[in-house]
Amino acid sequence: MPFGWEPRARDFPRRNRLVAGLGLGLVVVEAATRSGSLISARLAGELGRLVFAVPGSPLDPRAAGTNGLLKDGATMVTETQDVLEAIAPLVGRPPSPATPLEEPPDMATTTPPGEDERAMGSRHWVRSPRRSTR
Numbered sequence: 755m756p757f758g759w760e761p762r763a764r765d766f767p768r769r770n771r772l773v774a775g776l777g778l779g780l781v782v783v784e785a786a787t788r789s790g791s792l793i794s795a796r797l798a799g800e801l802g803r804l805v806f807a808v809p810g811s812p813l814d815p816r817a818a819g820t821n822g823l824l825k826d827g828a829t830m831v832t833e834t835q836d837v838l839e840a841i842a843p844l845v846g847r848p849p850s851p852a853t854p855l856e857e858p859p860d861m862a863t864t865t866p867p868g869e870d871e872r873a874m875g876s877r878h879w880v881r882s883p884r885r886s887t888r
Contacts, residue, residue, distance in 0.1 A: 770794040778841045779804030781831060785819030792819045795828070804840055806831045 759765075770790060774780055774797035782805070785791040795805050807828040810817020824830055829840055 766790055767793070771797050774798040774803060775801050777803065778844050779806055779837065781806040781808070781837060782820050782823060782828070783808045784810065784816050785823075786816055787818045787822070789819045792823070795823055804829060804844075806837055806840070808832070 770793050774794045780795055780798040780803055782791045782795050785795075795807075799805050805823060805828045807820040807823040808831050809824055810820055812821060820828075829836065831837055
């Protein structure tokens, strides 16, 4: 389907098949019980791709599809590392370790800005009202 192609319902199965077959796996983040994402997940499984799902609240109907995938054997994903570890054997290398995040500075130990710094900051961050061009 070329760029600019008007989406049509009859094209969705073909598109879903392409999406399902392009990668090593397919991650479904949110899906209701009747969802095109579930069609893509089914096709991915039939094509031998890994199927991942992000769990959701059992009270949320938008999560019923992903929770159903998990019941049916999809790999649960709660962070990026879950996907990387699952596909690592398929690409022939060990997963890279998760990069630790830096701790934010402790603002309680930071001295407050002086009057000069406050004045300079206000000039940079406060927008002046727009002037009328009339």
